[in-house]
Amino acid sequence: MIEWGFGSLNSFQNNHPDAPLMYALGFALDHNHGTDHFLRGIFPPFSVGLLGGGDPGWVWYHNFNSVGDDVIVVEVDSTMAPPDGIWNEYNMEKIRYEVRIALDNFVYISPFHLNEVDLVIRKYDLLSVVAPTGCLKVSDWICEVPKKRIINLSK
Known part of the structure; x- marks a missing residue:
């Protein structure tokens, strides 16, 4: 079980x-590279060959699913997720939702990044996101440090 990070699940298998x-x-969300450094590969305008990712052992990139819709493919290598690695693809609604939550949770933990996170949220038009079915609603962005972390309970 993994228990860390900024995503909407704080532990998962x-x-x-x-x-x-x-x-x-x-x-x-690596402040050493700039908050949006790794986000550039998963938001429009998509660039052919632009991968986001890094150490340890992960990558995400834009692709199209079987019906031609935009998806983001995320892969984690076998060193970090033994024995075979893990991967999945996500629609843009899910990506927008999870990235927005991660940004909210990031600024909750590191409030001194508020202005930088505000710029990223505006750059990628994440001011308002739709919660996927069964997930917690996210308030529209008003450039304030959130009062609590957003965690969706999931097994």
Whole structure:
């Protein structure tokens, strides 16, 4: 079981469908590279060959599903998710929701990043996001440090 990160699940098993995304979000908001450094590969305008990811052992990138809709593929290698690694693809609504929660949770933990997070939320138009079925609603962004972390309970 993994228990850390900024995503909407604070603990999850490798076989959870959101495990690759939660793992990636735990590393993607890296203030050493700039809060949006790894987000550039998963939001429009999509660039061919632009991968986001890094150590330890994860990558995410834009692709199309079988009907031609935009998806983001997230892969975690076998070193970090033994024995075979994990991967999944997510629609843009799910990506927007989870990234927005991660940004909210990031600024909750590190309030001194508020202005930078505000710029990222505006850059990727994450001011208002739709919660997927069964997930907690996220308030519209008003450039304030959230009063609590957003955690969706899931097994």
